Amino acid sequence: MPGFELFGDKERKQVQDVMDSGVLMRYGFDGMRNGHWKAKELELALAKRMGTNHAHLVSSGTAALTVALASAGVGAGDEVIMPTFTFVASFESILALGAVPILVDIDDTLTLNPDAVEKAITPKTKVVMPVHMCGSMANLEALQHICNKHNLLLLEDACQAIGGTYKGQPLGSIGNLGCFSFDYVKTITCGEGGAVITNNETYYENAHKYADHGHDHIGNDRGVESHPFLGYNFRISEMNAAVGVAQLARLDEFLAIQKTNYTILREALSQIPEVVFRSVPEGGEENYSFLNFFMPTEALAQKTHKALAANGVDACFYWYNNNWHYYKKWEHLTQMKSLGNLPQEVRAQLPDYSKADFSASDHWMGRTNSCLIKLGWTEQQTRERAEKMVKAIKSVV
Numbered sequence: 001m002p003g004f005e006l007f008g009d010k011e012r013k014q015v016q017d018v019m020d021s022g023v024l025m026r027y028g029f030d031g032m033r034n035g036h037w038k039a040k041e042l043e044l045a046l047a048k049r050m051g052t053n054h055a056h057l058v059s060s061g062t063a064a065l066t067v068a069l070a071s072a073g074v075g076a077g078d079e080v081i082m083p084t085f086t087f088v089a090s091f092e093s094i095l096a097l098g099a100v101p102i103l104v105d106i107d108d109t110l111t112l113n114p115d116a117v118e119k120a121i122t123p124k125t126k127v128v129m130p131v132h133m134c135g136s137m138a139n140l141e142a143l144q145h146i147c148n149k150h151n152l153l154l155l156e157d158a159c160q161a162i163g164g165t166y167k168g169q170p171l172g173s174i175g176n177l178g179c180f181s182f183d184y185v186k187t188i189t190c191g192e193g194g195a196v197i198t199n200n201e202t203y204y205e206n207a208h209k210y211a212d213h214g215h216d217h218i219g220n221d222r223g224v225e226s227h228p229f230l231g232y233n234f235r236i237s238e239m240n241a242a243v244g245v246a247q248l249a250r251l252d253e254f255l256a257i258q259k260t261n262y263t264i265l266r267e268a269l270s271q272i273p274e275v276v277f278r279s280v281p282e283g284g285e286e287n288y289s290f291l292n293f294f295m296p297t298e299a300l301a302q303k304t305h306k307a308l309a310a311n312g313v314d315a316c317f318y319w320y321n322n323n324w325h326y327y328k329k330w331e332h333l334t335q336m337k338s339l340g341n342l343p344q345e346v347r348a349q350l351p352d353y354s355k356a357d358f359s360a361s362d363h364w365m366g367r368t369n370s371c372l373i374k375l376g377w378t379e380q381q382t383r384e385r386a387e388k389m390v391k392a393i394k395s396v397v
């Protein structure tokens with residue numbers, strides 16, 4: 001997955017443009033910038049690549065989620081449905097707005113289970129936020145149907161699946177809003193950065209204002225702009241955006257490498273009857289950033305994880321025990337450990353997750369191993385890796 005692996009002259013050239021003018025900020029300083037508007041350039045390129053009317057860059061994927069929610073009017077006491085398997089940014093962004101994260105089970109797609117989503121809807125629900133984990137997507141047709149039926153917004157967290165598609169459309173472009181991260185370990189990177197994409201003009205107008213202290217961005221004198229509503233600072237710098245301009249231009253190259261490497265590993269593992277691959281919704285195409293597979297039992301999955309490491313296969317994750325990505329280790333959330341007081345709405349409405357039953361999620365996560373697909377492997381290295389993986393898995397089944 002990581003774009004940092006293939007980082008070089010193209011990125012350097014873009015950053016040099018910014019260094020030469022010294023304008024490190026995305027807004028203003030028109031006379032000094034030698035015509036370089038890296039953030040704007042990347043936004044136009046991203047919107048084009050994703051087939052949406054708008055894209056707005058921000059400082060991180062977490063900021064993108066926060067800005068996306070805020071731009072759709074999500075605030076204190078609104079409930080946002082999110083999966084038990086995701087990155088901590090999901091609930092961080094929701095809580096940042098005083099909204100309430102409602103955790104919901106995943107299924108064999110490793111993303112939101114649509115039936116569980118429908119059961120979790122209350123009069124306070126405002127958004128359904130599927131997270132396309134490890135390169136593949138939620139059942140977006142089913143989720144869209146539920147959202148339409150209950151008048152909810154669909155916000156896709158596509159931070160780990162940029163370039164994947166569903167029924168021919170880019171992930172992130174299907175919901176009312178979509179978010180990407182360009183942090184250092186994502187498929188393409190800005191160092192730090194993120195983006196919100198949408199076809200909705202109002203959300204876009206809200207997003208760029210909210211992410212810049214509520215500035216209306218009318219005219220070309222920042223000093224006299226007015227503030228139609230409260231905002232915050234989630235701006236990206238020109239330096240980071242410059243890196244992204246070069247990386248986005250290479251997205252299809254990276255995806256092709258991931259697909260080649262993924263396919264070699266998958267074909268090798270397919271010989272083992274006990275290995276079952278993660279389910280991809282009909283009409284979906286992964287971005288091939290991870291190879292995810294189930295073992296028949298939790299015990300075998302744990303043994304597989306250990307055997308892979310023992311056989312020199314690095315970058316394979318057993319998320320079930322992982323600090324960052326699965327609800328079991330989110331003690332700071334379940335015990336509501338915040339530095340200051342949480343909003344009253346959150347304290348009143350947050351379910352007691354220490355007592356929650358997510359055994360349906362455990363059923364899948366306990367059996368899952370996820371192996372990162374790297375861009376830098378040669379074909380020879382990938383084939384050797386495939387052999388080692390097969391050997392490791394066969395040693396435990």
Ligand SMILES: *Cc1c(COP(=O)(O)O)cnc(C)c1O
Nearest residue numbers: 060061062087089159160181183
């Ligand atoms: C990386 C990631 C984020 C947050 O991105 P940052 O840029 O690191 O803040 C959000 N959601 C998912 C699924 C991610 O993997």
